[in-house]
Amino acid sequence: MERRSFIKKTVLSSFTALIGAEIVFGSKIQNGYTPLALQDPDPYKLFSKNKDMVILNDKPWNIEAQAHLLDDKITPNSSMFIRNNGRTPEKINPKDWLLTIDGESVKSKKTYTLDDLKSKFQKHTYQLTLECGGNGRSEFDPPAKGNQWTIGAVHCASWTGVRLSDVLKDAGIKSNAVYIGYHAFDTHLSGDPSKEPISRGCPMSKALQDETLLAFEMNGKDIPLIHGYPVRLVAGGWPASVSGKWINRISIRDRIHDGTKMTGTAYRIPCNPVAPGEKVKDEDMCIIESMPVKSLITYPKTGATIKEGKSLNIRGHAWAGELEVSKMEYSIDFGTTWTTCPIEKPSNRLAWQHFSAKIDFPKKGYYEVWARATDTNNTAQPMLLPGWNPKGYLNNACHRIAVKVI
Numbered sequence: 001m002e003r004r005s006f007i008k009k010t011v012l013s014s015f016t017a018l019i020g021a022e023i024v025f026g027s028k029i030q031n032g033y034t035p036l037a038l039q040d041p042d043p044y045k046l047f048s049k050n051k052d053m054v055i056l057n058d059k060p061w062n063i064e065a066q067a068h069l070l071d072d073k074i075t076p077n078s079s080m081f082i083r084n085n086g087r088t089p090e091k092i093n094p095k096d097w098l099l100t101i102d103g104e105s106v107k108s109k110k111t112y113t114l115d116d117l118k119s120k121f122q123k124h125t126y127q128l129t130l131e132c133g134g135n136g137r138s139e140f141d142p143p144a145k146g147n148q149w150t151i152g153a154v155h156c157a158s159w160t161g162v163r164l165s166d167v168l169k170d171a172g173i174k175s176n177a178v179y180i181g182y183h184a185f186d187t188h189l190s191g192d193p194s195k196e197p198i199s200r201g202c203p204m205s206k207a208l209q210d211e212t213l214l215a216f217e218m219n220g221k222d223i224p225l226i227h228g229y230p231v232r233l234v235a236g237g238w239p240a241s242v243s244g245k246w247i248n249r250i251s252i253r254d255r256i257h258d259g260t261k262m263t264g265t266a267y268r269i270p271c272n273p274v275a276p277g278e279k280v281k282d283e284d285m286c287i288i289e290s291m292p293v294k295s296l297i298t299y300p301k302t303g304a305t306i307k308e309g310k311s312l313n314i315r316g317h318a319w320a321g322e323l324e325v326s327k328m329e330y331s332i333d334f335g336t337t338w339t340t341c342p343i344e345k346p347s348n349r350l351a352w353q354h355f356s357a358k359i360d361f362p363k364k365g366y367y368e369v370w371a372r373a374t375d376t377n378n379t380a381q382p383m384l385l386p387g388w389n390p391k392g393y394l395n396n397a398c399h400r401i402a403v404k405v406i
């Protein structure tokens, strides 16, 4: 019979340090066994997230914010939603990290170290709104499969890095370039190394915008591992799935990128509106580009109470994909009448904008405050769920909070 081998003293002492208590029978732990306390790490601690964040899935990690957590003008890490399609890469050594630029439409395949990126190209900082294409999916009827995001899959952090356009131009873009596609270090949930969890991209026109970054800092610090350390693509105003985390390769393609989750129905909506529940052929589905106009009341929390005769101060953010928000309104009568309120200019293009209002209520009772943003094309948010689509994307219905006047 094989003899059991027990863990080494050094391993035991690291377990003890991590657990923060003496493991009384620690010397009896078999080699290779991890104590339960370390098998299932607390995601809030692991990712430095606020305790009010809501976990939708742990394999892969999908965690969303609540409206009140998004009150800051610049979203702190603690309130940023997490959307993984596969497994987070375990360790990436920034010294060994290399970015490869390749594809049919690159003049010559080139690689860059992190130092190359930081020393050869000019640094830029932008605040960028990233919203998951599936944010709001939970309201779809008939329901759509996938993470049941409510309103919390959006953030607007500050990103610092180099312009993707500067790097692509340095590598050389052929005139037949159509699209870019990213590849990253995360691995497929099945463990199959030949499969990528996600590999998306965008047309050259979006890739070459000033604000499209290869970012290496988020809110002035190294990007946290879960959000894409050490380098992430950031393309504000488009579905956040375009903003590849942990990237190691960007291909300049002579066709629309055909990586994982670019084809079929992924991140696509019917090219023409369909009835709820209708089946749509793959060829009738179109890739989502700019995200629609939307807003969020971040203060107060729904369920707020105020005393009769007092006014209520509300505030929040509004964004409109590639466009700007030109008008902000609120309603306290279920959308019958609307009052315009101030909306600030964005800190830069593709950043969300802040609104506030002071609201008076006619008498005691139950109210709802609804917020509605309008973009520079004069398109307003729909009051309730917009056009149904099979995968539950782009729900930009008006956000609403309940208020009691007592």
Ligand SMILES: Nc1nc2c(c(=O)[nH]1)N[C@H]1C(S)=C(S)[C@@H](COP(=O)(O)O)O[C@H]1N2
Pocket (backbone or CB within 6 Å): 080, 081, 082, 083, 084, 085, 086, 131, 132, 133, 184, 185, 186, 197, 198, 226, 227, 228, 239, 240, 241, 242, 243, 244, 245, 246, 247
């Ligand atoms: N490599 C990689 N990049 C990725 C993803 C992923 O699973 N792997 N998820 C995408 C999706 S669908 C979204 S919504 C955003 C989420 O970014 P966050 O987790 O930093 O909030 O990252 C995008 N980039």
Ligand SMILES: [Mo]
Pocket (backbone or CB within 6 Å): 083, 131, 132, 133, 134, 240, 241
């Ligand atoms: Mo997403």
